[in-house]
Amino acid sequence: MAFGKGCHLHLIDGSAFIFRAYHALPPLTRKSDGLPIGAVSGFCNMLQRYVEGNVGGDVTHVAVIFDKGSHTFRNEMYDQYKANREAMPEDLRPQMPLTRDATRAFNIACEEIEGFEADDIMATLARQAREAGGACTIISSDKDMMQLVGDGVVMMDAMKGNKIIDTEGVHEKFGVGPDRVIDVQALAGDSVxxxxxxxxxxIKTAALLINEYGDLETLLDRAEEIKQPKRRQTLIDNRAQIELSKRLVTLDDTMDLPFTLDDLEVRDPEPDVLLEFLAQMEFRTIVKRVSEKLGVEAPVIEETSADVAQDAPEQPPFDAEKYEWLKDATALQSWIDRIYARGYVAVDTETTGLNEMVVDLVGVSLCVEAGEACYIPLTHKGGTADDLFGNDELAKDQMDFEACLAILKSMLEDDSILKIFQNAKYDCKIFKRLNIDVAPIDDTMLMSYAMNAGTHRHSMDVLSESYLGHTPIPIKPLLGTGKSAITFDRVDVAEAVKYAAEDADITLRLWELLKPQLHKKQVTSVYETMERPLVPVLAKMEMSGIKVDRDTLSRMSNAFAQKMAGLEDELYELAGHKFNVGSPAQVGEILFDEMGLEGGKKGKTGKYSTGADILEDLATEHDFPARVLDWRSLSKLKSTYTDALQTHINAETGRVHTSYSITGANxxxxxxxxxxxxxxxxxxDEGRKIREAFVAEEGKVLVALDYSQIELRILAHVAGIETLKQAFRDGHDIHAMTASEMFNVPLDEMTSDVRRQAKAINFGVIYGISGFGLARNLRIPRAEAQGFIDRYFERFPGIRTYMDDTVAFAKEHNRVETLFGRKIHTPEINAKGPQAGFAKRAAINAPIQGTAADVIRRAMIRMDDAIAHLPARMLLQVHDELVFEVDKDAADDLIVAAKNVMENAANPVVKFDVPLVVDAGIGATWAEAH
DNA sequence: AGAGTCACG
DNA sequence: GACGTACGTGACTCTG
Structure with missing residues (x-):
């Protein structure tokens, strides 16, 4: 078909696909010869997904366009063009030709031309398509392409859920239409x-100028008219450079192409060719998926020798039909035999919900070898999903609950059998409620966290997708959503077998893959001493819960409600009408439009910002913002604490059981x-009263123990600041000390205000301080704040060195480390945009916050044994604080024992130059104990 | 679903 | 007057 009206051309930015694939995936290698193929694998996945997504669509022509060579006509104009680009990573280079092969294997046109960028080819094709009366979609998120939009040409951002960028989208990004994009780019330049x-x-200023003068040429010609002197001079002085920039950013849409649009017609892939390529790359998962889609037999991928494949054992494809439905004790016993022959088993539980303190066990799945898994349904109901009032009789072919658990218990508690979970804490708590103490365990989620904190999350879906290239069966279709959602015990058993057994299968495969990597990445000791042992400790704390007094909360709730109602009336009076106080948008309108107060700033959504800091500034002059602040504070306390907390009181225990996430924070x-x-x-004070509702049982007290200034102590240690270390050794007030050093004020003449400022600086330093941030925090002029910071670094140069060294380390390794070897990845540290600033401060903070986190983890893990002889249990952890419940007369003993564990938690791995000090409090309520 | 706000260390 | 600007979290509410 000749390209013309009604045709639709898709242009895929090949380089963007490649780089995204490269960075999104771990560095995979081909098993047979170790060739790096991570990016090719991701690239093929993206192409496959692209092809699948277009079945039945209106696309008639398609091409993937690549860059060729690094030297283009733009380098002739300007030798610095793209000169700041980092070299291509070593393991990516050999993959580049393979991505071309992959494109051709998918039977998609693949084009590149020496001396031109992909952008120019796309520009030319887009123009041709437009002139032929057809439509064109450019699949890219590169803003350089935005000049092409309009007249049937749009962009699609595959990174943002295939978001379409049309003329309006361009306007959002550049503040001008597509035809003026190059003018704005010429002025704003591009650091990338x-x-x-x-x-x-x-971009902002550039758009302003272009909109005022119409176009770049007019602007430059009339530059003398610009009012702002600096801006005027800049434009006059840099005219040549700006004009050069415009030539650099202007895409060449008049190239002579050695092919025509007609050559780009969509063609179905030829199964033989595509599968042969994929098999050659040894992409087992994609081979399976593609052969299923095309309805042909999957080619056999040669087995590789065992020594090469050690890290990534050969994996059979996922096949839900192969999973076994265990119906009786005989069948279970044969699985138990297999487990004993192996010495390990992956286990997963299915339950009626997510709150492991409330839900019931529905079934258990087991897996001993990749691809071979079973599910033991136990309490599935007979009714089907459609049968809303379905009978509560048990479904057929299920083992007796007690009999099954008795058999499982001896295996799950057996020292010689390793039980492997994804998120072991959940399953261990379910079993614990059934009186089964699961041990020993491994946890794939924690392995992933130990190795890759910061690079991605650690849910089964993410791990399966990125390490196994397999998307797990989603649970949503089984359970439904909203009101018609059902619990897992109402899922059809045959369907449940597939879903549940697959989870165990995935867990086992992940374990086989991740376990050997722990050593290579040197996090075995992190995993074994600070992750895995935490599971039983947290499980116990969560199951203990803390007693919360409902009446106290309820009374406070009522009092808050009354006060809020009073404030609402006052606010309506002040505004002159009723409105929703809880709506920031309405509050903003009243303040800045109706009342006409100064200082209204609109955010990206076009709404006034009404955060506490802004309202506080206004509150000195006006009642309205002050009342809104009062109302918000009450509303927060009521909805999040006094009301919501009551709903979390467990009906059986009368206590509140939180759930800790081990991998929640990087x-x-x-x-x-x-x-x-x-x-x-x-x-x-008002909020603090909430803590009065957290109480000890009759005859017991709560004990709160918290590390004093642990992060500053760690900073003093790692940065080696002798003055600060000595101050800690002498037990001095560290903030006063800092103030004294900085401002040359003797300690006995210190004012609370000077101390307060020093305190803010001390904290700021831990967070990667900036003059702007400190100024905002202290509400002082920026220059003054910057002066404080300069003086601080002058006085404590070691801290500047520490920060610089940490950032340099992060830039080199893409991660930082705590003193205990925990690795925290900072993937954005070498990025070009503003993310890099965030990543830099996060990198400065992470070793300090992380080391403190390691210290308290170590304390918690040792605590159980240390207080075993006491009538006490550990209930809560709040980052630098542990809360215990203990018999009244044993409280003093507990404090001695627990304090000892906490203060020595770093030993023997790290020897701090400063003492770790723990403060203690006792009381009938958490408010008193703190 | 995302933004805004605010509670903690 | 390029941009944005202190680290790490989770819950609730409004809004499109």
């Missing part, structure tokens, strides 16, 4: 491509959910 532009002018900190007990108020 090293296009100079006009110094000091960015730094090694825990996080707490449902409910979050790590953010219970304390900073205001």
């Amino acid at each position: 491509d090293n296009v100079p532009g006009a110094p000091g002018i960015g 730094t090694g900190r825990l996080s707490s959910t449902e409910p979050n007990l790590q953010n219970i108020p304390i900073r205001t």
Whole structure:
């Protein structure tokens, strides 16, 4: 078919696909010869997904366009063009020709031309398509391509869920239409491509100028008229450079191409060719998927020798039909025999929900060898998914619950059998409630966290996708959504077998893959001493829960409600009408439009910002913002704490059981959910009262132990600041000390205000301080804040050195480390955009926050044994604090024992130059104990 | 679903 | 007057 009206051309930016694939995937190698093929694998996955997504679509022509060579006509114009590009990574280079082969294997046109960038080829093709009366979609997120949009040409951003960027989208990005994009780019320049532009002018200013003068040429001709002197001079002085920049960013859409649009017609892949290529690359998962889609037999991929394949054992394809439905004790016994012959087993539980303190066990799946897994349904109901009031009789062909558990118990508790889980804490708690103490264990989620914290999350879906190239069967279609959702015990057993057994299968495969990598990445000791042992400790704490007094909360709730109602009336009065106080948008309108107050700033969504800092500034002059702040504070306390907390009181235990996430924070900190007990108020008196609802049982007390200034102590140690270390050894007030050093004020003449400022700086340093940030925090002029920082670094040069060294390490290794060897990855550290700034500060903070997290983890792991002889249990962890419940008369003993563990938690691995000090408090409530 | 806000260390 | 700007979290509410 000749390209013309009604035709639709897709142009895929090949380089973008490759780089995305390269960075998204771990460095995979071909098993037979070790050839790096991670990027090719991801590239093929993306092409396959692209092809699948277009079945039945209106695309008639398609091509993948690549860059060829690094020297283009733009380098002739300007030798610095793209000169700041980093060299291509070593393991990516050999993959480049393979991506071309892959494209051809998919039977998609593959084009590149020496001396031109892919962008120019795409520009030319887009113009040709437009002139022929057809449509064109450019699949790329490169903003350089935005000049092509309009008249039937759009862009599609594959990174952002195939978001379509049309003329309006271009306007959002550049503030001008597609026809003026190059004018804006010429002025703003581009640090990524090293296009100079006009110094000091960015996209915002550039768009402003272009919109005012119409186009770049007019602007430059009339530059003398610009009011702002600096801007005027910049444009006059840099005219040549700006004009050069425009030539650099302008795509050449008039190339002579050795092919025509007609050559790009969509062709179905030829199964033989495609599969042969994929098999040659040894992409087992894609081979399987493609052969299924095309309805042909998958080619056999040669087995590789065992010594090469050690790290990544040969994997049979996933086949849900092969999973076994265990129906009786005989069948189970034969699985138990297999497990004993192996010495390990992957286990997964299915339950009626996600809250492991409430839900019931529905079934158990086991896997001893990749591809071979079983599911033991136990309490599935007879009714089907459609049968809403389905009978509660048990479905057929299920083992007796007690009989099954009795058999499993002896295996799960057997020292000689390793039980492998993905997120072991969940399953261990389910079993613990059934009186089964699972041990020993391994946890693939924690392995992934130990190796790759910071690079990706660690859920089964993510791990399966990135390490096995397999998308697990989704649970949604089985359970449904919204009101009609059912629990797993109502899922048809045959379907449940496939889903549940697959989870065990995936877990086992992940374990086989990840376990040997722990050593290579040198995190075995992190995993074995700070991740895995935490599982039983946290499981026990979570199951203990903490007693929360419902009446106290309920009374507070009512009081808050009354106060809020009063404030609402006052606010309506002040505004002159009713409105929703909880709506920031409405509050903003009233403040800045209706009342006409100064200082209204609109964010990206076009709404006024009404955050506490802004309202606080206004509150000194006006009642309205002050009342809104009061209302918000009450609303927060009521909805998040006094109301929500009550719903979390467990009906059976009368206590609140949080769930800690071991992998929730990249730094090694825990996080707490449902409910979050790590953010219970304390900073205001009113909020602090919430802690009065956290109580000890009759005859017992709560004990709170917290590390004093642990992060600053760690900073003093790692940066080697003798003055600060000595101050800690002498037990001095560290903030006063800092103030004294910085401002040359003797300690006995210190004012609280000076101390407060020093404290802010001390904390700021831990966070990767900036003059702007400190200025905002202290509400002082920026220059003054910068002065403080300069003086701080002058006085403590070791801290500057530490920060520089840490950032340099991160840039070289893409990660930082804690003193205990925990690795925290900082993948954005070498990025070009503003992400790099965030990554830099995160890199500075991570070793400090992470080392503190490691210390308390070590304390928690040792705590069980240390307090075993006492009538006490550990209930909560709040980053630098542990909360215990203990018999009244044993409280003092507990404090001695627990304090000892905490203060010595770093030993013997790390010998701190500063003492770790722990403060203790006792009380009937958490408020008193703190 | 995402943004805004605010609670904690 | 390029941009944005202190680290790490989770829950609730409004809004499109």
